[in-house]
Amino acid sequence: xxxxxxxxxxxxxxxxxxxxxxxxxxxxxxxxxxxxxxxxxxxxxxxxxxxxxxxxxxxxxxxxxxxxxxxxxxxxxxxxxxxxxxxxxxxxxxxxxxxxxxxxxxxxxxxxxxxxxxxxxxxxxxxxxxxxxxxxxxxxxxxxxxxxxxxxxxxxxxxxxxxxxxxxxxxxxxxxxxxxxxxxxxxxxxxxxxxxxxxxxxxxxxxxxxxxxxxxxxxxxxxxxxxxxxxxxxxxxxxxxxxxxxxxxxxxxxxxxxxxxxxxxxxxxxxxxxxxxxxxxxxxxxxxxxxxxxxxxxxxxxxxxxxxxxx
Amino acid sequence: xxxxxxxxxxxxxxxxxxxxxxxxxxxxxxxxxxxxxxxxxxxxxxxxxxxxxxxxxxxxxxxxxxxxxxxxxxxxxxxxxxxxxxxxxxxxxxxxxxxxxxxxxxxxxxxxxxxxxxxxxxxxxxxxxxxxxxxxxxxxxxxxxxxxxxxxxxxxxxxxxxxxxxxxxxxxxxxxxxxxxxxxxxxxxxxxxxxxxxxxxxxxxxxxxxxxxxxxxxxxxxxxxxxxxxxxxxxxxxxxxxxxxxxxxxxxxxxxxxxxxxxxxxxxxxxxxxxxxxxxxxxxxxxxxxxxxxxxxxxxxxxxxxxxxxx
Numbered sequence: 001x002x003x004x005x006x007x008x009x010x011x012x013x014x015x016x017x018x019x020x021x022x023x024x025x026x027x028x029x030x031x032x033x034x035x036x037x038x039x040x041x042x043x044x045x046x047x048x049x050x051x052x053x054x055x056x057x058x059x060x061x062x063x064x065x066x067x068x069x070x071x072x073x074x075x076x077x078x079x080x081x082x083x084x085x086x087x088x089x090x091x092x093x094x095x096x097x098x099x100x101x102x103x104x105x106x107x108x109x110x111x112x113x114x115x116x117x118x119x120x121x122x123x124x125x126x127x128x129x130x131x132x133x134x135x136x137x138x139x140x141x142x143x144x145x146x147x148x149x150x151x152x153x154x155x156x157x158x159x160x161x162x163x164x165x166x167x168x169x170x171x172x173x174x175x176x177x178x179x180x181x182x183x184x185x186x187x188x189x190x191x192x193x194x195x196x197x198x199x200x201x202x203x204x205x206x207x208x209x210x211x212x213x214x215x216x217x218x219x220x221x222x223x224x225x226x227x228x229x230x231x232x233x234x235x236x237x238x239x240x241x242x243x244x245x246x247x248x249x250x251x252x253x254x255x256x257x258x259x260x261x262x263x264x265x266x267x268x269x270x271x272x273x274x275x276x277x278x279x280x281x282x283x284x285x286x287x288x289x290x291x292x293x294x295x296x297x298x299x300x301x302x303x304x305x306x307x308x309x310x311x
Numbered sequence: 312x313x314x315x316x317x318x319x320x321x322x323x324x325x326x327x328x329x330x331x332x333x334x335x336x337x338x339x340x341x342x343x344x345x346x347x348x349x350x351x352x353x354x355x356x357x358x359x360x361x362x363x364x365x366x367x368x369x370x371x372x373x374x375x376x377x378x379x380x381x382x383x384x385x386x387x388x389x390x391x392x393x394x395x396x397x398x399x400x401x402x403x404x405x406x407x408x409x410x411x412x413x414x415x416x417x418x419x420x421x422x423x424x425x426x427x428x429x430x431x432x433x434x435x436x437x438x439x440x441x442x443x444x445x446x447x448x449x450x451x452x453x454x455x456x457x458x459x460x461x462x463x464x465x466x467x468x469x470x471x472x473x474x475x476x477x478x479x480x481x482x483x484x485x486x487x488x489x490x491x492x493x494x495x496x497x498x499x500x501x502x503x504x505x506x507x508x509x510x511x512x513x514x515x516x517x518x519x520x521x522x523x524x525x526x527x528x529x530x531x532x533x534x535x536x537x538x539x540x541x542x543x544x545x546x547x548x549x550x551x552x553x554x555x556x557x558x559x560x561x562x563x564x565x566x567x568x569x570x571x572x573x574x575x576x577x578x579x580x581x582x583x584x585x586x587x588x589x590x591x592x593x594x595x596x597x598x599x600x601x602x603x604x605x606x607x608x609x610x611x612x613x614x615x616x617x618x619x620x621x622x
């Protein structure tokens with residue numbers, strides 16, 4: 001599908017953690033109101049201190065609210081840790097760093113879930129309270145935990161592998177448990193999208209869980225879809241992705257390896273300067289390092305221009 | 312039953328809020344290790360921000376841990392309110408003042424309950440983490456909410472009446488909902504008690520809920536039982552008790568009115584200087600104002616001596 005107007009009218013971004021949040025932030029700065037829907041991975045969701053924590057939803061919300069730290073990949077800038085310090089004093093597990101302001105998000109989400117409200121509805125309320133007007137949709141209202149299967153054959157919940165095990169055990173495969181049902185809002189958003197952006201998130205643990213939901217990949221194949229590489233110069237910008245590509249694919253990490261992973265879904269791919277490769281679709285070489293807000297907007301604009309050239 | 316040794320070997324204190332906690336603190340300072348069990352009202356328990364809050368258990372635990380404020384009747388001395396401030400900023404209900412350190416108690420209790428652990432077992436863990444070695448038992452592991460029936464005929468949960476309605480609506484009666492089952496540990500403790508102390512807590516909302524559990528009053532009738540008046544000089548030391556005596560009994564608040572309320576259960580009653588009255592059991596006139604730790608110990612010692620004189 002060719003984008004006719006200057007801006008696509010319905011952009012759907014698939015996003016996970018920090019890299020995804022930063023590109024979403026760029027899209028937010030560039031796209032007109034009402035034209036962006038963010039579909040967020042919930043495979044990382046877990047319970048801690050009896051609370052339901054949705055790390056990717058939080059990162060996206062805090063980033064869009066202007067509350068995310070510039071450097072640290074989690075929580076709220078300038079947050080304090082009074083509750084965590086007390087929990088530690090009492091011998092409670094403190095491996096997951098929960099700030100005091102951050103904690104309100106988990107409290108309200110957990111309270112809502114205990115009242116049988118949907119994660120979608122709760123997320124809408126949390127966004128409104130944080131002043132986030134963009135449409136942020138959890139990929140699913142049902143539990144859909146991501147499981148790391150290690151090369152030793154152990155099965156470990158993703159957060160445990162990432163934080164408790166420091167991402168050390170080699171990964172054989174990543175799989176999802178639970179229902180593969182996307183929410184109706186997610187399926188509707190994908191149906192009416194004229195551009196899908198796969199954000200520079202970890203394909204295995206942030207994007208695949210969304211793609212694996214029933215009906216999502218089919219819709220992506222029918223829509224102009226561009227992705228941004230989470231690998232720059234053979235290294236992951238953040239997190240354990242480089243390691244996972246080596247472990248799972250048995251090959252060196254590269255932008256091309258990511259593109260091959262998304263085989264059949266992409267109409268275009270944006271990589272960093274010097275990371276270009278021969279592909280059956282256009283490859284945009286540009287700067288995809290997006291720490292600053294300026295860089296985020298620039299990449300978002302380039303990406304939309306790039307998508308307009310793709311038919 | 313006459314107490315033979317210098318100290319009774321199994322004292323059971325029935326307690327609710329601040330007044331109860333202070334006498335319990337005195338008993339803790341005076342009685343040898345292993346000889347005090349505190350049975351605590353859970354009729355005030357409620358949910359807030361999705362958390363299970365047990366105000367009376369918390370007051371008792373914090374007082375025994377030396378964490379309770381000297382003047383304020385709730386929470387932890389010197390606590391901060393970062394989480395509450397953030398919740399308020401996001402438009403969440405902030406009528407119940409939850410401190411950051413205090414919050415850890417509610418989080419851990421709620422997490423335990425969501426894992427199907429009993430309130431008794433959870434309380435043991437909370438006490439251990441706070442360095443409280445005395446046996447603190449919730450009266451029940453089952454929900455047993457106290458309901459205020461107003462003279463207009465409305466039924467209001469106790470915390471809503473007390474805090475949201477500022478204890479303004481006149482009370483017709485107080486009743487309990489849910490199961491009247493005490494825990495086995497509570498019944499065992501009462502069975503082996505050689506002295507029961509009814510603390511200077513509100514009879515209607517702190518003590519009656521314990522007395523109303525199946526088997527508790529029967530055991531009290533078989534054991535030496537002394538109470539301390541929560542009324543001093545016709546005023547409640549704290550809280551809405553004076554109002555409730557007027558509303559419910561249709562008479563002026565007095566220590567005697569409280570004693571009459573406990574009719575048939577008492578073997579002795581301690582009142583403040585000048586509050587004495589003719590009764591079918593000994594009445595001890597002394598100072599029952601126990602703000603300071605010194606005063607708490609003194610009253611506890613007097614009370615035990617008083618109980619030893621009762622046969």
